[in-house]
Amino acid sequence: MLLAGKKVVVVGGSSGIGLAAAEMARREGADVIIASRNVERLDKVAEKLNAIAIPADVTSDDSVANLFHRCGPVDHVVVTAAQLCTGSFKAVAMEDVRATMEGKFWGAWRVAREAEIRPGGSLTLVSGFLSVRPRPNSAIVSAANGALESLARALALELAPVRVNAVSPGVIDTPIRAAMPEEARRDMLAKTAAALPVGRVGAAEDIARQISAFMANGFATGSIVYIDGGALVI
Numbered sequence: 001m002l003l004a005g006k007k008v009v010v011v012g013g014s015s016g017i018g019l020a021a022a023e024m025a026r027r028e029g030a031d032v033i034i035a036s037r038n039v040e041r042l043d044k045v046a047e048k049l050n051a052i053a054i055p056a057d058v059t060s061d062d063s064v065a066n067l068f069h070r071c072g073p074v075d076h077v078v079v080t081a082a083q084l085c086t087g088s089f090k091a092v093a094m095e096d097v098r099a100t101m102e103g104k105f106w107g108a109w110r111v112a113r114e115a116e117i118r119p120g121g122s123l124t125l126v127s128g129f130l131s132v133r134p135r136p137n138s139a140i141v142s143a144a145n146g147a148l149e150s151l152a153r154a155l156a157l158e159l160a161p162v163r164v165n166a167v168s169p170g171v172i173d174t175p176i177r178a179a180m181p182e183e184a185r186r187d188m189l190a191k192t193a194a195a196l197p198v199g200r201v202g203a204a205e206d207i208a209r210q211i212s213a214f215m216a217n218g219f220a221t222g223s224i225v226y227i228d229g230g231a232l233v234i
């Protein structure tokens with residue numbers, strides 16, 4: 001088992017990619033702590049995984065400080081927490097775009113500052129392929145993802161010997177689109193799948209596999225890996 005005896009924290013571990021990363025780390029023998037805001041959902045998932053649940057909100061300095069105070073020294077940290085507000089550039093409200101950066105970018109920043117990661121351990125950020133393949137109505141997400149990828153490279157230097165990497169997913173079928181009308185969601189996923197060389201959209205496990213690889217591979221730092229089903233070559 002690749003992570004036997006290691007302590008892994010997944011911030012955003014109650015759903016989607018974070019949940020798959022937490023499950024995989026458990027299967028690889030790690031002790032896992034998951035953190036997110038909705039306590040009921042967090043506790044339910046933690047019980048199922050036999051993991052520890054610590055409620056936290058990455059938009060709050062105090063909450064993130066409290067999380068890592070409770071965790072103590074750890075081996076690997078993964079940040080998947082994000083809640084995105086998008087819209088057309090001219091129309092989207094400033095409070096919405098600020099909220100997107102507050103969670104996705106500053107959230108990861110706070111985690112990187114507060115986590116006490118043992119030498120040789122790792123921090124994995126999750127960005128998104130819109131950083132390099134923008135789409136209309138998502139400028140703030142492209143900007144947040146691009147900033148996260150730059151941050152991962154900068155922190156690979158500044159936090160060494162802790163290793164810092166980012167995985168940049170393409171379209172992954174997770175609860176992140178739960179608010180979309182079901183038919184529109186299915187239609188969008190089917191069209192995306194048909195356009196991709198792999199003929200399908202991603203599953204959370206596809207990204208979790210890369211997160212696991214970053215944890216286990218002691219030579220990986222400053223890497224940005226795009227796992228997108230070929231979205232960048234079409």
Ligand SMILES: NC(=O)c1ccc[n+]([C@@H]2O[C@H](COP(=O)([O-])OP(=O)(O)OC[C@H]3O[C@@H](n4cnc5c(N)ncnc54)[C@H](OP(=O)(O)O)[C@@H]3O)[C@@H](O)[C@H]2O)c1
Nearest residue numbers: 012014015016017036037038057058081082128172174176
């Ligand atoms: N799914 C995709 O197609 C896709 C593509 C590219 C990039 N990504 C990126 O991958 C990451 C994970 O996405 P996902 O699809 O796994 O989303 P998801 O299923 O919605 O999971 C998001 C997780 O983050 C937690 N979270 C959200 N805001 C938080 C906050 N302020 N503080 C603490 N926890 C918070 C959520 O729990 P609570 O709500 O209970 O806090 C949940 O556990 C995101 O950064 C997303 O932008 C996803």
